[in-house]
Amino acid sequence: MSDPIRVLFVCLGNICRSPLAEAVVRDVSKKRNLHERYYFASAGTGNWHVGGPADPRSAATASQHGLDMSSHRAHQITAHGIEDWHWFVAMDHANRRDLLNMGAPASRVLLMRQFEATDDKQTADVPDPYYGGPDGFEHAYAMLVDNAGLLLDFLEANTSEQD
Ligand code: 4NP
Numbered sequence: 299m300s301d302p303i304r305v306l307f308v309c310l311g312n313i314c315r316s317p318l319a320e321a322v323v324r325d326v327s328k329k330r331n332l333h334e335r336y337y338f339a340s341a342g343t344g345n346w347h348v349g350g351p352a353d354p355r356s357a358a359t360a361s362q363h364g365l366d367m368s369s370h371r372a373h374q375i376t377a378h379g380i381e382d383w384h385w386f387v388a389m390d391h392a393n394r395r396d397l398l399n400m401g402a403p404a405s406r407v408l409l410m411r412q413f414e415a416t417d418d419k420q421t422a423d424v425p426d427p428y429y430g431g432p433d434g435f436e437h438a439y440a441m442l443v444d445n446a447g448l449l450l451d452f453l454e455a456n457t458s459e460q461d
Contacts, residue, residue: 312342341375390423413448
């Protein structure tokens, strides 16, 4: 079997949104029996939380939906690590801009919500729930669930170029 497709979910701190995205998309990939084709991980563009666990509010939201984030430890993505990944999935436009500034090729940087049907010209962000209340985490979870299948559809359709 060919090597797994390496997909990195990226946010600012790697404690709230991107570890939740990683858990949600991995779960959907398992339900579709696609998980062996992928290696999913997550990272932040900032270094404040490196080595630490997920934010307890994010972990609690995951847990309420049957997902386990207890083994998560925060990582930072830097220019040195760009070559390690086939795809980057940014949670918001600032994360995307930071990845491009690190040298990530634009053709490999996706936005988590870019496949969502919308009337707006600009792709929406997964808003940062870090400074908000617990509702923000449930809201982020719902957005991630809504978009996980669409993201996997795209990755499946665009896998041949990774082989
Ligand atoms: P995340 O949320 O990018 O979704 O993990 C944040 C976590 C921590 C900080 C900012 C956003 N922070 O500034 O420490």
